[in-house]
Amino acid sequence: MLRIGKLTDYGLVVLNQLALAGAVKQSTDDISQATGLTVATVRKVMKAIVDAGLVNAQRGSKGGYRIALAPAQISVLDVVQAFEGPISLTECSADDNQCEITDSCSLSSNWTGINDLLLRVLGDITLDDIRNPGVQDTLHHQIVDQLQRIQLVNL
Amino acid sequence: MLRIGKLTDYGLVVLNQLALAGAVKQSTDDISQATGLTVATVRKVMKAIVDAGLVNAQRGSKGGYRIALAPAQISVLDVVQAFEGPISLTECSADDNQCEITDSCSLSSNWTGINDLLLRVLGDITLDDIRNPGVQDTLHHQIVDQLQRIQLVNL
DNA sequence: AAATACCCTACCAAATTAGTATGGTATTAC
DNA sequence: GTAATACCATACTAATTTGGTAGGGTATTT
Numbered sequence: 001m002l003r004i005g006k007l008t009d010y011g012l013v014v015l016n017q018l019a020l021a022g023a024v025k026q027s028t029d030d031i032s033q034a035t036g037l038t039v040a041t042v043r044k045v046m047k048a049i050v051d052a053g054l055v056n057a058q059r060g061s062k063g064g065y066r067i068a069l070a071p072a073q074i075s076v077l078d079v080v081q082a083f084e085g086p087i088s089l090t091e092c093s094a095d096d097n098q099c100e101i102t103d104s105c106s107l108s109s110n111w112t113g114i115n116d117l118l119l120r121v122l123g124d125i126t127l128d129d130i131r132n133p134g135v136q137d138t139l140h141h142q143i144v145d146q147l148q149r150i151q152l153v154n155l
Numbered sequence: 156m157l158r159i160g161k162l163t164d165y166g167l168v169v170l171n172q173l174a175l176a177g178a179v180k181q182s183t184d185d186i187s188q189a190t191g192l193t194v195a196t197v198r199k200v201m202k203a204i205v206d207a208g209l210v211n212a213q214r215g216s217k218g219g220y221r222i223a224l225a226p227a228q229i230s231v232l233d234v235v236q237a238f239e240g241p242i243s244l245t246e247c248s249a250d251d252n253q254c255e256i257t258d259s260c261s262l263s264s265n266w267t268g269i270n271d272l273l274l275r276v277l278g279d280i281t282l283d284d285i286r287n288p289g290v291q292d293t294l295h296h297q298i299v300d301q302l303q304r305i306q307l308v309n310l
Numbered sequence: 311a312a313a314t315a316c317c318c319t320a321c322c323a324a325a326t327t328a329g330t331a332t333g334g335t336a337t338t339a340c
Numbered sequence: 341g342t343a344a345t346a347c348c349a350t351a352c353t354a355a356t357t358t359g360g361t362a363g364g365g366t367a368t369t370t
Contacts, residue, residue: 002235002242004157005327009245012262027346040330047348060337061345076269080157087157090164107167110285114231117276122269130265161359182315195361202317215368216314317366326357335348340341 008083010037010045015074015127018055018067025064052082071128080122087122089115163238165192165200170229170282173210173222180219207237226283235277242277244270 017034018026028046032039046065049055056068080087088094092108093115099108172189173181183201187194201220204210211223235242243249247263248270254260 002157002159002239002244004244006246007328013260016262057347059335059347062338063346084157089157089159091161107171107285114277114280114285118273121272121276125269130262130269212316214316214366217369218315314369322361324359328355338345
């Protein structure tokens with residue numbers, strides 16, 4: 001299926017809501033109501049995106065959450081990594097490669113390249129892009145430009 | 156983690172082996188020995204790639220498997236789909252979208268676009284590309300060209 | 311007819327993910 | 341300074357998915 005986790009998905013939805021609220025602090029309850037997620041689930045989501053530094057939290061009465069960066073500064077990659085850790089399509093493209101046949105497997109180095117490519121694509125898509133339908137055209141160009149500029153080392 | 160399944164990975168390894176063997180038919184045992192995978196696992200792998208039409212099987216004595224297409228005709232996407240079905244990063248980008256908040260969620264249409272982009276990237280990388288280190292430079296250009304040509308409708 | 315080798319289905323175990331509950335801590339307001 | 345508010349940390353359970361295995365069935369060749 002190659003699907004991202006539901007929590008990651010929720011994370012984007014919550015971030016979208018926080019972007020909407022702007023400077024107005026949102027409590028767990030507020031977010032729960034606005035998104036339809038249960039309070040318990042929201043809490044779990046918040047932990048991940050607070051830890052990742054994407055959202056600021058303030059405790060106590062009058063506390064709540066506020067988005068920490070501009071939507072254009074938050075990439076889909078940031079969110080995915082906040083919930084699922086580093087992306088590695090295969091065992092051999094992980095940092096702690098534990099694949100036993102890496103030596104004899106000629107595909108290994110190439111997976112790394114594909115993995116990098118995916119990273120860059122997801123890194124180029126920002127929260128702003130997926131919120132605002134108008135920006136989509138430019139998004140495509142950005143990706144192409146980026147790809148041309150970096151000349152993917154391993155790919 | 157956003158990782159492809161091990162079986163998918165095995166599939167690529169097996170296809171690599173079959174590409175190596177060329178016209179020479181390989182039995183389940185042959186493949187098992189060449190790849191280090193157990194016979195039972197190889198059987199499971201074979202079913203998927205035979206069903207997908209990537210490999211031809213012949214039964215009976217003197218039977219075995221043979222790759223059905225040229226390595227340049229088999230994309231990583233083909234293999235991923237053979238094992239994991241259609242790619243849909245999120246619930247809402249699946250064919251049978253069951254997400255309950257799709258209507259109220261403004262992100263839905265954009266996920267579809269990201270999903271498409273990933274499809275195209277994986278569809279452009281062929282078995283030949285990941286087998287042959289020399290082709291990697293041209294691969295990058297192919298992807299860029301492709302992206303520019305198609306002008307991603309939804310993205 | 312016997313040997314070879316693929317085919318199909320079902321089952322079990324392990325790992326991951328989703329969802330929930332509970333008690334703790336910081337901050338504000340009165 | 342105490343009570344109310346609201347975030348924090350951890351742990352646990354259940355559901356789902358994935359990986360691995362087994363066993364009996366069918367087609368083809370010699």
